[in-house]
Amino acid sequence: MPPDPTPPSPPLGGFMARNRAAQPAAFHPAYKTSVWRSPRAPLLSFPSSLSEETGPVFGHSLLGPLDADLLSNFAAPGETAIGPRIIVHGRVVDESGRGVPGALVEVWQANAGGRYRHAKEGYLAPLDPNFGGCGRCLTDAEGHYSFRTVMPGPYPWPNGGNDWRPAHIHLSLLGPSFAQRLITQMYFEGDPLISLCPILGAVTDAAALQRLVATLDMQATLPMDSRAFRFDIVLRGRRQSVFENRKEGL
Numbered sequence: 001m002p003p004d005p006t007p008p009s010p011p012l013g014g015f016m017a018r019n020r021a022a023q024p025a026a027f028h029p030a031y032k033t034s035v036w037r038s039p040r041a042p043l044l045s046f047p048s049s050l051s052e053e054t055g056p057v058f059g060h061s062l063l064g065p066l067d068a069d070l071l072s073n074f075a076a077p078g079e080t081a082i083g084p085r086i087i088v089h090g091r092v093v094d095e096s097g098r099g100v101p102g103a104l105v106e107v108w109q110a111n112a113g114g115r116y117r118h119a120k121e122g123y124l125a126p127l128d129p130n131f132g133g134c135g136r137c138l139t140d141a142e143g144h145y146s147f148r149t150v151m152p153g154p155y156p157w158p159n160g161g162n163d164w165r166p167a168h169i170h171l172s173l174l175g176p177s178f179a180q181r182l183i184t185q186m187y188f189e190g191d192p193l194i195s196l197c198p199i200l201g202a203v204t205d206a207a208a209l210q211r212l213v214a215t216l217d218m219q220a221t222l223p224m225d226s227r228a229f230r231f232d233i234v235l236r237g238r239r240q241s242v243f244e245n246r247k248e249g250l
Contacts (some may be wrong), residue, residue, distance in 0.1 A: 023242050024202035031198045032159050052178045058104045058138055067136050070107070070149035074132030081131035083112025083150030085226040088214065092143045092173065094180070095236040099143025103180075103235075106172040107147060108134040114153030114167075123155050148226065154193055166193035166200070173233060180235040184242065187213045188229060208242045 026038035066073035071081045088107075092100045110116050110133065113125035117133050131150065139145045152167045166187050173182045187194055194200055194213070203209040211234070220228035233241050 023208070023240075024204065028198075028202035030201055034202070048179050054177055056104075056174060056178070057176070058102055058174070060138060062104070063136065063138065068147040070109075070131070070133070070135045070147065073135055075130035079130045081111070081150050082128045083131075083153075085148070086151050087146060087148055087220060087222065087226050087228040088169065088186070088231060089144065089146035089217070089220060089228065090214075090231040090233060092139050092145060092175070092233045092235065094175070095234065095240070099139070099141075100175050100180070100235060101139055101141045101143060102176065103139040103143070103145075104136060104174045105139065105145045105147075106134070106136040107149070107169055109149065109152040109169040110155055112150045112153050114155030122158070125153065125155070151188070151227075154191075159198055163198060164193050164196070166191045166197055171233070173235065175235045182233070182235055182241060184233070185212060186229075186231045189213050189215050203242060205242075211239070211241055 026034065028034045028038075064073070071085060075081060092103045092105070094100055108116075111125075111128045111131045113128070115121055115123050115125040115127060117127060117131070135147055135149070137145050137147050149169070152169060154164050154167050156162070156164050168188075169186045171182075171184050171186060173184075174180070175182075187200075194209075200209060200212075203212070211232075214229035214231035217228045217230040220230070222228075235241075
């Protein structure tokens, strides 16, 4: 049979496919909760809908004056959070490397002692009365974001006999469409616990794991005040930032 001379129709909009090969397996027995929460059937793929390719839209009216300053946004007047002060900044880009403006970046983390502020926290490290552990910011016209906080501490967790989470900050991002939804975690270069963490052990792609590690940025430090770390985030495509062992989004 002669080949069909009709060329295939080009795709109509949409987003680049996510690189599933770079994403960690949902089932990773060393990470015990993945045993019961991971899917047992093959994943199904559907084309994105118009509602998933548009919205939401965020404006600066959404933010409070201290939302991006975790050092102060929970502190009593005249007080500040306890711990090594850091600046976290970077750029949020799409699958083509273009900056994503107006993306909402929400963060939450443990305090400098490794303790979260929530009712079911089981770690005995003290709470910091001047640190709430959460904040948010919007990316600028070129996709840049920045917030101030303290270096979070590592903490033990009941996964194994002696497992410790590396210091990390959780990030939730909403780009210009729901198809660009991403939840991830940021780690710090040089942390010896990274190679020992059962969760990060699920990320078998070395390049993908490295994209979860923020690098020290001495050019952005505030002398005699705060160190700075750079963490760039890719929302979709072949180099998308990964999250633990969960396949987020579409």
